[in-house]
Amino acid sequence: MGRKSLKETRQLEIIKIFYKVAKKEGYENTSIAKIAKVMDINPSLIIHYFQTKEELTYALIDYILDRYLLIYTIKSKDGAGLADLHKTIEMLFSKKWNSLFDDGLFYTFYAMAFREKKIKEKYKTILDALRLGLTTMIEECHQKKLIKVADAKVAADLIFVLVDGVYFYLSLESDKKAYAEKLDYYKSKAYFILGGDWKP
Amino acid sequence: MGRKSLKETRQLEIIKIFYKVAKKEGYENTSIAKIAKVMDINPSLIIHYFQTKEELTYALIDYILDRYLLIYTIKSKDGAGLADLHKTIEMLFSKKWNSLFDDGLFYTFYAMAFREKKIKEKYKTILDALRLGLTTMIEECHQKKLIKVADAKVAADLIFVLVDGVYFYLSLESDKKAYAEKLDYYKSKAYFILGGDWKP
DNA sequence: AAATTAATTGAACGTACATTCAATTTAAAA
DNA sequence: TTTTAAATTGAATGTACGTTCAATTAATTT
Numbered sequence: 001m002g003r004k005s006l007k008e009t010r011q012l013e014i015i016k017i018f019y020k021v022a023k024k025e026g027y028e029n030t031s032i033a034k035i036a037k038v039m040d041i042n043p044s045l046i047i048h049y050f051q052t053k054e055e056l057t058y059a060l061i062d063y064i065l066d067r068y069l070l071i072y073t074i075k076s077k078d079g080a081g082l083a084d085l086h087k088t089i090e091m092l093f094s095k096k097w098n099s100l101f102d103d104g105l106f107y108t109f110y111a112m113a114f115r116e117k118k119i120k121e122k123y124k125t126i127l128d129a130l131r132l133g134l135t136t137m138i139e140e141c142h143q144k145k146l147i148k149v150a151d152a153k154v155a156a157d158l159i160f161v162l163v164d165g166v167y168f169y170l171s172l173e174s175d176k177k178a179y180a181e182k183l184d185y186y187k188s189k190a191y192f193i194l195g196g197d198w199k200p
Numbered sequence: 201m202g203r204k205s206l207k208e209t210r211q212l213e214i215i216k217i218f219y220k221v222a223k224k225e226g227y228e229n230t231s232i233a234k235i236a237k238v239m240d241i242n243p244s245l246i247i248h249y250f251q252t253k254e255e256l257t258y259a260l261i262d263y264i265l266d267r268y269l270l271i272y273t274i275k276s277k278d279g280a281g282l283a284d285l286h287k288t289i290e291m292l293f294s295k296k297w298n299s300l301f302d303d304g305l306f307y308t309f310y311a312m313a314f315r316e317k318k319i320k321e322k323y324k325t326i327l328d329a330l331r332l333g334l335t336t337m338i339e340e341c342h343q344k345k346l347i348k349v350a351d352a353k354v355a356a357d358l359i360f361v362l363v364d365g366v367y368f369y370l371s372l373e374s375d376k377k378a379y380a381e382k383l384d385y386y387k388s389k390a391y392f393i394l395g396g397d398w399k400p
Numbered sequence: 401a402a403a404t405t406a407a408t409t410g411a412a413c414g415t416a417c418a419t420t421c422a423a424t425t426t427a428a429a430a
Numbered sequence: 431t432t433t434t435a436a437a438t439t440g441a442a443t444g445t446a447c448g449t450t451c452a453a454t455t456a457a458t459t460t
Contacts, residue, residue, distance in 0.1 A: 001460075002458060002459075003458060004457070004458070031447060032448065032449090033448085043447095044450080047448075047449060051449095052449085053448065053449090
């Protein structure tokens with residue numbers, strides 16, 4: 001009896017607009033009032049669905065981190081093959097991944113993790129999941145003797161260190177050519193880590 | 201005639217307190233009023249020395265980035281030797297470097313670089329300076345035949361990718377043992393890049 | 401049509417903020 | 431001791447913020 005709940009729909013709508021505005025103007029310049037204005041609703045409605053701004057922020061972080069996981073869209077049923085591994089590496093070292101989420105916001109909340117334990121845990125969980133995903137993929141390929149890798153976990157970890165390290169620098173690089181070249185160089189390093197000369 | 205100017209002294213004092221407060225409470229929670237309260241001065245005095253909060257923020261960024269450069273404290277007169285190179289690598293992969301500046305703030309402003317060109321340039325300049333410094337060091341050691349490295353620039357770049365990449369992950373790691381082990385592992389990788397087995 | 405429940409609005413609150421400007425205090429030089 | 435210039439204060443401004451609460455509107459069921 002009574003009205004149907006729009007809670008989840010509305011919450012997602014709000015988060016998406018929050019993301020959009022924060023992406024453009026920065027998280028610290030995005031207020032509840034601004035979000036409400038863009039959505040043409042009353043600010044108190046946002047508070048109604050998220051009791052505090054803190055909770056709204058956590059929801060946005062979850063939203064962003066979920067998108068961050070989208071690298072692993074395609075997963076084979078019976079274990080990963082070379083094609084999956086290849087696709088993943090290409091994804092990791094491509095701008096496509098970068099366009100899945102906003103880097104500025106990603107780093108903004110990453111920085112907040114240094115002071116807020118909850119956020120730190122969220123990030124740690126996602127980063128570990130990414131590493132585990134690649135580790136599993138490498139292991140499966142190794143067992144099928146498609147590649148030869150001494151330690152899948154170590155290899156996956158190293159690849160992510162390369163990815164994170166290279167993007168850290170490249171985010172400041174405006175020269176597109178230099179950007180592409182450096183990304184390509186470290187991609188080839190990743191393929192090397194995976195046992196040699198199978199870069200397609 | 202008239203009073204002696206305290207401009208530079210006062211400015212540095214303000215920045216240092218700004219740094220201290222922001223380190224503890226986060227940049228976004230640090231207001232001019234708060235800084236003034238801690239210093240027991242009037243907020244308008246801060247505005248007197250830095251016309252806007254933006255300018256004050258830029259000054260803090262410069263302050264932090266200058267500290268970031270302190271890895272290269274010791275420089276030999278007639279070119280770097282193995283000891284210098286060794287010391288630098290040890291520094292890069294040690295907590296000492298991390299304690300030179302606050303990581304939370306470093307990443308906070310790094311995130312702001314995505315939206316503010318001026319900040320981006322500041323960061324780019326510092327990061328390039330670091331890379332160039334290590335490149336030169338490697339080159340000098342190579343010319344003295346102390347190490348054997350095919351391309352000094354490529355090697356330095358790779359080492360920094362490792363450093364940045366490993367800290368990106370380790371900043372979320374609370375297990376001290378795991379932290380130390382991972383750091384050590386990538387340090388050995390750095391030594392390997394520098395031509396083999398001379399890790400002291 | 402009446403009852404029920406959730407969505408949504410609108411007004412209001414107190415707070416903290418960056419910044420302004422004029423007035424005052426302090427120190428150094430003439 | 432007077433002049434001069436900078437340091438410093440103090441009061442005030444307007445704005446935007448997160449949040450509250452009661453009132454109203456809209457949809458769904460009985």
